[in-house]
Amino acid sequence: MAEAVTQEQVFNIQRVYLKEASLEQPNSPGIFLEQEAPSVDIQLAVEAGQVAEGIFEVAVTATVHTKVKEHTLFLIEVKQAGIFEARGMRDDQMSPVLGVVCPQIVYPYLRGNVADMIQRAGFPPVHLGEINFQAMHEQRMQEAANAANGTKEEAKDADKEDKKDTVQ
Numbered sequence: 001m002a003e004a005v006t007q008e009q010v011f012n013i014q015r016v017y018l019k020e021a022s023l024e025q026p027n028s029p030g031i032f033l034e035q036e037a038p039s040v041d042i043q044l045a046v047e048a049g050q051v052a053e054g055i056f057e058v059a060v061t062a063t064v065h066t067k068v069k070e071h072t073l074f075l076i077e078v079k080q081a082g083i084f085e086a087r088g089m090r091d092d093q094m095s096p097v098l099g100v101v102c103p104q105i106v107y108p109y110l111r112g113n114v115a116d117m118i119q120r121a122g123f124p125p126v127h128l129g130e131i132n133f134q135a136m137h138e139q140r141m142q143e144a145a146n147a148a149n150g151t152k153e154e155a156k157d158a159d160k161e162d163k164k165d166t167v168q
Contacts, residue, residue: 007087007088008087008088009087009088009089009093010054010085010086010087010088011084011085011086011089011097011101012084012085013082013083013084013105014055014082014083014084014085015082015083016080016081016082016105016106016109017080017081017082017083018078018079018080018081018109018113019059019079019080019081020061020077020078020079021076021077021078021079021113021117022076022077022078023074023075023076023117023118023121024072024074024075024076025072025073025074025121026072026075027071027072027073028122031068031071031072031073032122034068034071034073036068036069037068038066038067038068038073039066039067039068040064040065040066040126041064041065041066041067042062042063042064042126042128043062043063044060044061044062044063044131044136045060045061045063046058046059046060046061046099046103046133046136046137047059047061048098048099048102051083054085054086054087055083055084055085056083056084056085056086056098056102057081057082057083057084058081058082058084058098058102058103058106059079059080059081059082059106060079060080060081060103060106060107060110061077061078061079061080062076062077062078062110062114062128063075063076063077064076064077064114064118064126066123066126073123074118074121074123076114076117076118076121078110078113078114078117080106080107080109080110080113081106082102082105082106084097084098084102084105086098095137095141096134096137099133099136099137099140099141100133100134100137103131103133103136104133107131107133110128111127111128114126114128115127115128
């Protein structure tokens with residue numbers, strides 16, 4: 001009888017680092033005189049990629065655009081990344097690790113860097129709230145499934161149209 005070879009699951013944090021940071025204050029110093037409350041738009045993105053066999057980079061990017069009326073107070077973009085070792089996992093296990101677990105590890109560093117950069121630029125810090133990476137991941141997976149189904153449906157519809165054209 002042959003024994004099934006099982007590979008032990010491994011997950012390690014190799015490194016967490018600031019990958020990219022930029023700050024623009026196109027209307028300073030005059031913008032510091034504004035007394036009106038600013039509007040704040042925050043966008044988050046998560047990306048993951050394989051660096052080597054069993055080694056992955058996961059990056060979380062925050063873009064914070066703050067305006068008073070039509071004038072930009074500041075625009076900041078920070079990309080915080082981590083390198084993770086993940087081995088011995090099935091695809092259905094790997095997806096949540098890269099889409100949920102790793103971003104949860106990287107995010108606190110991102111939050112601190114965003115608040116620090118904004119404060120060092122002379123503004124009150126913007127504190128990013130807690131993020132439900134599980135819900136974000138599930139939404140991305142659902143959108144990908146819908147897109148795949150939409151592509152299949154479009155292909156079926158196109159095939160039906162082709163058949164209609166040939167039947168007439």
